[in-house]
Amino acid sequence: MKLSFIFSCAVAFLATSSLVQADALQDEIDAAMKKFCGGIQVTAPAQNKVFSNPKKVQVTVTRKPDAQAKVINGIDIYAVDGKGKLQYLGTPWKGSYALNKKATMTVDITKIQGIKLPSQFEFRVWVHNKAGPDCTLYTKVFKVKSSSHSNAAEEEALNNMDTNIDRGCFGVDILQPALGGHQKAGQSYGVQIQRDSASQVESYKSLELYKVDLSTRQPVKVQDSWSGNEIVHQMFNVKDLVSKTDGDKFAYFYKLTGFTQHEETCEFYSHPFYIDA
Known part of the structure; x- marks a missing residue:
């Protein structure tokens, strides 16, 4: 039991260490690109x-x-x-x-x-x-x-x-949550964003969650899920959580805001999905 626990801790440490090293390497690459480009x-x-x-x-x-x-x-x-x-x-x-x-x-x-x-x-x-x-x-x-x-x-x-x-606003897709998918209120879930390598979008600024009343089709902002200045790579993942839901009368979607290499502001939208109680 002790050996198993020690082994589990070692695996967790190595995984965390690898992630830290990968982030540090990406930071070095981004700095070099900024210097030379x-x-x-x-x-x-x-x-x-x-x-x-x-x-x-x-x-x-x-x-x-x-x-x-x-x-x-x-x-x-x-x-x-x-x-x-x-x-x-x-x-x-x-x-x-x-x-x-x-x-x-x-x-x-x-x-x-x-x-x-x-x-x-x-x-x-x-x-x-x-x-x-x-x-x-x-x-x-x-x-x-x-x-x-x-x-x-x-x-x-x-x-x-x-x-x-x-304007160059293309080549970015919000893959998850999937179209018509269901998430659980009070439980975290992933928002997965994919960028085509030839997209002109260079950085992300914010990710906002909206809900839509299915009877009126009016969107209302729920929360700011993420904000920053993220240099765009192929994949970008955000963990989100909605503490409560308004029931099956509402669908939800994300709005992602980013900037292109030519300083154009772009907005991208996810497919609608649902949040269950």
Whole structure:
């Protein structure tokens, strides 16, 4: 019994120690990224920019000069659909462009086989540091026509694209609680948030819980479940607890607020779920 207890304590200690070490390592990585990637910005294309020539899409990157030598060595392209889902298409530009104060590259996206136009896209720009980690920057979402002589159907398709996507508010999903799921009042449960690696969302600010009267459909804020300034990684988990419930006449949902790399404020919502007494 004593050996079993000692073994259990040792396992718990090692698990806690591993978590602490992982957090410390992530802090070091975040600090290095801030040091080597700070002061770099993608300034073009502008938000909602429409290109009529898919062979001449221009990307501009600027930086505040420092002692670190930087080279732009790749530009990836992602398609962004009407629901904000991202699809990696390929790398239409590769090279070695020294980044001093400003660099502008012209990208021919027709190099990507099977690309569909008109559509909306984002670029991921790779900036190589000779003495540190690589930086990945994302352009604002832009649109591309098939040619300068686009038809009425193309114009309508471009005009009907979601403005939230134009702002970069996509690629983040609240996975848990699941749609229609049930949680128990007075018991803690997890809120699980997933971010696509190509999302422009860079940090989270707050997570708020709301309830909705099923008869009136009016939302009312219940509580602030979390607040801070969390640098976004792939997964983010929050433990929450609701001390009491208003019964089966209400459904609940979360609102997550975050910021993009371009300083846009974004809001994301979970699926509705229920809290039982």
